[in-house]
Amino acid sequence: MKNILNFLIETGKLKGKERRGWVMHGIKNSETTAEHIFYLTILAWVIGKTKKLNIERVLKLALVHDLCEVYSPDFTPYDPLLPKDKKKAAEVLKKWPKLTNALRIKKDKKKNELEEKAMKKLISNLPIELRSEIKNIWLDFSKGLSKEARFVRQADKAVNFLQGIEYWKKHGKIQHKLWNRWIKEIIDDPALIDLIKAIEKKFY
Amino acid sequence: MEEEKRYYITKEGLVKIKKEYEDLKKVKLLKTKGDVPRVLQSEDLNAEYLSFQEDMGFLDSKITELEYILKNMEIIKTPHKDKQGFIGLGATVFVDVGGQSDEFTIIGTLEANPALGKISNESPVGRALLGHKVGELVSVSSPVETIYKIKKIKYHIG
Numbered sequence: 001m002k003n004i005l006n007f008l009i010e011t012g013k014l015k016g017k018e019r020r021g022w023v024m025h026g027i028k029n030s031e032t033t034a035e036h037i038f039y040l041t042i043l044a045w046v047i048g049k050t051k052k053l054n055i056e057r058v059l060k061l062a063l064v065h066d067l068c069e070v071y072s073p074d075f076t077p078y079d080p081l082l083p084k085d086k087k088k089a090a091e092v093l094k095k096w097p098k099l100t101n102a103l104r105i106k107k108d109k110k111k112n113e114l115e116e117k118a119m120k121k122l123i124s125n126l127p128i129e130l131r132s133e134i135k136n137i138w139l140d141f142s143k144g145l146s147k148e149a150r151f152v153r154q155a156d157k158a159v160n161f162l163q164g165i166e167y168w169k170k171h172g173k174i175q176h177k178l179w180n181r182w183i184k185e186i187i188d189d190p191a192l193i194d195l196i197k198a199i200e201k202k203f204y
Numbered sequence: 205m206e207e208e209k210r211y212y213i214t215k216e217g218l219v220k221i222k223k224e225y226e227d228l229k230k231v232k233l234l235k236t237k238g239d240v241p242r243v244l245q246s247e248d249l250n251a252e253y254l255s256f257q258e259d260m261g262f263l264d265s266k267i268t269e270l271e272y273i274l275k276n277m278e279i280i281k282t283p284h285k286d287k288q289g290f291i292g293l294g295a296t297v298f299v300d301v302g303g304q305s306d307e308f309t310i311i312g313t314l315e316a317n318p319a320l321g322k323i324s325n326e327s328p329v330g331r332a333l334l335g336h337k338v339g340e341l342v343s344v345s346s347p348v349e350t351i352y353k354i355k356k357i358k359y360h361i362g
Contacts, residue, residue: 101320
């Protein structure tokens with residue numbers, strides 16, 4: 001039980017970890033990783049119910065998907081382009097993060113390596129069955145192996161879009177036109193496309 | 205499983221899917237025999253697929269899903285020369301959008317990976333671009349209109 005408790009305490013740190021993307025956009029008291037996981041889990045459940053999916057798997061995928069961020073950085077699409085100078089960084093955020101294919105592959109590889117290392121560290125002392133279950137669910141999510149994982153990966157983007165649009169309406173600091181373009185390139189699930197349309201109808 | 209769904213995949217993607225299917229069937233067979241340690245040590249199986257071995261129900265549903273995909277798939281082929289001026293599946297498209305240049309390959313949903321520049325033909329942007337040619341402006345609109353100016357189309361899928 002001691003090792004499970006330690007895992008819980010470590011995981012609980014996500015309650016205080018503000019998501020970098022929002023901080024970079026100057027959003028004060030922004031959403032934490034734990035809040036993002038909560039929002040995604042609810043979304044994946046209620047939208048996932050409308051599809052023929054294994055909902056238990058969907059919920060676990062949503063709960064596990066960002067646990068690695070206890071130890072790994074919270075990556076954003078802008079990372080390889082961001083200068084240290086805050087003013088220059090603000091300029092970069094006004095445009096679409098244009099990356100070459102080579103840079104995309106490099107960024108993806110680095111992200112996967114760091115997240116895998118972090119995940120191993122987080123679950124290393126858990127009982128073997130639990131450790132194996134969490135590792136496999138996370139692997140499923142990161143590689144998109146099952147239809148449930150492919151759905152949750154897209155739901156993750158949809159909930160990010162929803163949060164971004166909410167911040168745009170409240171603070172005006174989000175480049176909502178860029179977000180609109182981004183979401184329409186990356187989502188193809190019909191139920192999530194319907195959700196995006198509903199978000200647009202409500203907020204525009 | 206949605207009925208009548210077609211899956212468009214590359215030749216390379218088909219090889220991967222067939223391998224995954226064969227691997228999972230092997231995992232199921234060995235698991236049924238209670239030979240889990242051998243499954244875990246096997247070097248000829250892709251380690252990723254072993255993640256399914258712990259839950260028999262989930263393993264079965266994954267095998268069924270792959271069977272459905274193999275039954276309903278269509279290989280993406282390079283179009284005939286006189287049609288290569290139009291955007292189709294497998295095309296790499298170079299565009300100008302919002303004053304910035306960008307490129308992506310349009311591919312089926314199973315192989316789409318926007319983080320690596322591969323977007324799905326079923327996404328709103330993928331869907332809108334299909335059938336257009338160089339020089340055309342494609343509008344993807346909702347409350348916010350985004351215009352894609354098509355600069356170049358390239359096919360490199362065999």
